[in-house]
Amino acid sequence: MNEKHNIDFSGYACPIPKTDYENILLAHGSGGKLTHQLIGKMFLPQFRNELLEPLHDGAVFEMGGRKLAFSTDSYVVNPIFFPGGNIGELAVNGTVNDLAMCGARPMYLSAAFIIEEGLPLEDLWKVVLSMQEAARQAGVLLVTGDTKVVDRGKGDKIFINTSGVGIVEDGVEISPKRIRPGDKIIVNGDIALHGIAIMSLREGLEFETVISSDTAPLNGLVDTMFRASRNIHVLRDPTRGGVATTLNEIAEQANLGIEMTEEAIPIPDEVRGACEILGLDPLYIANEGKLLAFVPSDEADTVLAAMRSHPLGAKSAIIGEVVDKHNGTVVMKSKIGGTRVVDMLTGEQLPRIC
Secondary structure, three states, X not given: OOOOOOOOOOOOOOOOOOOOOOOOOHHHHOOOHHHHXXXXXXXXXXXXXXXXXXXXXXXXXXXXXXEEEEEEEEEOOOOOEEOOEEHHHHHHHHHHHHHHHOOEEEEEEEEEXXXXXXXXXXXXXXXXXXXXXXXXXXXXXXXXEEEEEEOOOOOOOEEEEEEEEEEEOOOOOOOHHHOOOOOEEEEOOOOOHHHHHHHXXXXXOOOOOOOOOXXXXXXXXXXXXXXXXXXXXXXXXXXXXXXHHHHHHHHHHHOOEEEEEHHHOXXXXXXXXXXXXXXXXXXXXXXXXXXXXXXXXXXXXXXXXXXXXXHHHOOOEEEEEEEOOOOOOEEEEOOOOOEEEOOOOOOOOOOOOX
């Protein structure tokens, strides 16, 4: 029984890829560094393929002679009702926007509901009606779905997963590989509204002006942009992790630098005030009705004018440009003339935000 055996473990690998943490943290869902570490070490190596590899808002592929985009997302926002929206319309708009960021025209959605026992039927009805209206506004059809109910205390009111399929028209190619030095970066309006709307409600903060979520379907705005130019290089919606994390993702994927101009970034005064009270940086706060567009410098003014002609782009602004230095890094030129590195989100500023 005490006999020793010499076993060669050289052909084996640890069944669970180790990170700096033994258990899942809320920060693993932040969209920041820990999310990227989780995806890069646990999920991507197991499922790696050419469609997944770009790690975009959705997969783009050809089928039957048409180019399609496919995306999925889950929504666990707390509370489920908030100024400017609720979890239902957020779920529809979120997947519509992910498809639009692939350059696709959203067509069909699925919806899966995980409902906790005890949820008032009136609340569920409000969520369903808001989803119906959001789908109507976005011009999409909800064509399939699923419903599950879990024991009281085993969920948190309601979680929703939505998936979607859209058509990518000829001549549209959205990819960080297309980014070039000199590209201008455009945002379609005030940032950080969604995250602050949620956090203000949780903390019981009151302001002279109610801060409402910016949740909205962006496919109409994207259509307007494509009519102005098919030469848009990248589209991305800065949801979890905010503008700063999204720009870091793109800079890393493109292997180029990004420079932002602080005073050009549209941030409402009430959002600045809330961030000061809560100790948060608006650059890292989630948005649900904003996009970032990378456009060649000689077409930036044309695209900007088109965006400003649309209701969801009236406050559009050029906030930075792509540079061929400090590759993979985002820096910001401050109002006083200095520069600072704007890193990817570390930790979790606002859990359960979408």
